[in-house]
Structure formats: C-alpha cells, structure tokens
Amino acid sequence: MVCLQQLKGRDEEHFFKATRMSVANFDCLLSILKEKLQKYSNREAIDPETRLAVTIFYLAQGCNIHVLAWTFKLGISTVRKIIYETCDAIWSELHEIYVSPPNTTELKTIAEKFYIKTGMPNCLGAIDGKHIHITRPANSGSLYYNYKKTFSIVLMAACDANYVFTYVDVGALGSQSDGGVFARSSFGKQILDGTLNVPGDAYLPATMNLFPHYFVGDSAFPLRPNLMRPFPGHNLTPDKDRFNTMLSKARVHIENAFGILANRWRILHTRISASPSNADKIVLAIIVLHNFLMLQNDRNYFQLELVDRTYNNREYHGRWRSETNPLQSFQQRFVNRSSSSAFHLRNTLKDFLNNNSS
Structure with missing residues (x-):
C-alpha cells in the first residue's frame, strides 16, 4: 500500500500515468466496489483499496504478475486471484449503469449526435471487432487460433458518437471470421x-x-x-465514393x-496469461x-487530440495512432447475402447524402 499512498501524495499527473484515472475517480470507484471487495479471513485480510490498486495497475500498465507480487509483497497466486475477483466485481457492480444497452430515447439522442458530427442521419452507432491476444489455452487445439497465427478471444462492440461503448460481446473464439463472430454475438443476432x-x-x-x-x-x-x-470495389462513381x-x-x-x-489500458498490448473465461473478465x-x-x-482520460478530428476543413489523425499499436483487426471477408431492400436502402441513403452534402 505504500506505493499507492505515495502516488496519491504526488501530483495528479503521476497518479494518472499509473492508474489512467484521477485520484477522485479512483476513490469514487473504490466507494462503489468497497463492499464487494471486502474479504473476511482468520488471517489479516487484504483491504479493498489494495485489491483495487493491484488490479488497476495490472490493467493500466500491463504489469507482469510477478512484478505486482513483489511490489505489493503478495503471493503470485494471490495477485492472480485478486485481479480476477476484482475484474468480476467491476463488471457485476457497474455494467448495468455504464454498459447497459441504450433505450429507444437514448438511441434517438445517439442518432442526433451522429448526424451533427458526421452528416449521417438515423445512425445508431458504429460496430467492429478486435482480437485480444491470450496464451494458448490448455487442450484447445485450434479453437482460439486466428489467421495471424496467434491465440485470441474476440471483442465485438458498438459505440456512440462520443466513443462510449453501447453494446459489447466478448469471448468468441479467435478462429471465427468477423461475420461469424458478429452473427453469434447477442446484439449481432438481434441486428440480423x-x-x-x-x-x-x-x-x-x-x-x-x-x-x-x-x-x-x-x-x-x-x-x-x-x-x-x-x-465494394475500386474506381467507384463519385456518388458511391x-x-x-x-x-x-x-x-x-x-x-x-x-x-x-x-x-x-496497456494490458491489451500483452498476451494475456489467463484462461479464456478469466481473459473475458479482464476485457x-x-x-x-x-x-x-x-x-x-x-x-x-479523454483528450480531443487523442482521436481523429476535423479542424478548419483539415483532417488530423488521433494521437493514439502514433502512441499505440492498434488492436488486431479481423481478416476482411465480404458477405454478399443481402436483400434487394437493403441494396435499395443503401442507394436511397447514398442519394440523400450526395444531395445534402456541402
């Protein structure tokens, strides 16, 4: 706990670099999770603040478990257990508030913001999926083996116009194609x-x-x-382009x-050494x-310079592109089984955008 208290005693910049949040937000998070993280034992129990600090350091820095064990003077197996239990608590206690699927009123607000920012009307969000690297699970064969010849689970998600995730599905096998993962995800099934x-x-x-x-x-x-x-394709007509x-x-x-x-969250740049179910909890x-x-x-945590933006009709790349290796995308596969109504609607939207753009 000495290292955490020392960080809290220094300026906000050092605390943020270590935890990716302000002291106030760390304390707010702790107050929400404190009861869930409180453990009782015949021996001296590890307090909730230490449990949260261990987990946040691991997620923010991608720390080696052994380094965390040495830093906090804890056993390696104890650190692993703390991380998995705390990640589980973060999801169970906060997801209904912070990752709950938006209702129809909230979706209308999202669509309005997308239209203001991008000129795309009726847009409810953007979707994509990423591979999250994990160590090879025992007895898994090629189930988690992806086209980049690494082992992974899949994070499929949608976000709003403010980069907040609205729908999330994690844990699909890395060997599946993007379209296959989407079709098997809960919100993907509902869209389809x-x-x-x-x-x-x-x-x-x-x-x-x-x-x-x-x-x-x-x-x-x-x-x-x-x-x-x-x-699809190259050399498109100007309206399609x-x-x-x-x-x-x-x-x-x-x-x-x-x-x-x-x-x-630099843990995403490591090969997460955990079973698929525990890797799901971490993500x-x-x-x-x-x-x-x-x-x-x-x-x-969020600064405008971090993301792609337009200023004075000039496009600027977000800072994350130069500071961070991007998460591995899926191998692109075209899916052509679309209805005539879908093709008609895309053409209608195309004509609208071309007739109403400056």
Missing part, C-alpha cells in the same frame, strides 16, 4: 434478425422519405436494412474508441472502466 429494440423509421432530414435506423460497419459486415456497409467517405466518417468512431481503449472490466471514465468526464 431485426429484434433489437431500436426506434422506428424516421424521416430523413428535410424530406418525406421514411428510413430505418441503422448501424455502420466496414466491409466485413453484411448489408442489412439496419446495418450499412460501404460500396462520397457515400463511402461519409460512412467511414461515422464508422471511424469505433476505431477511435478501440484506439482510446488500447492507449489507456469486460476494461470496457466498464472506459465508459465509467468517459461518462465521468475525466479530462486526462
């Missing part, structure tokens, strides 16, 4: 079968054309009435959300912490 609770069709701005609300993804995702992807550019402007929000995540805890800090408006 049309059962996701979303607002009804709304008029495209300044028109009498009713249009469904939709998510945006890259070419690895199928084209559906509620899921827009780019026109313009559509792809504007769709990309919305879709890049999920790329930036993952960029912030990887920039702040879900990071998602909750990301949303918690974004919604707490932690000024150090």
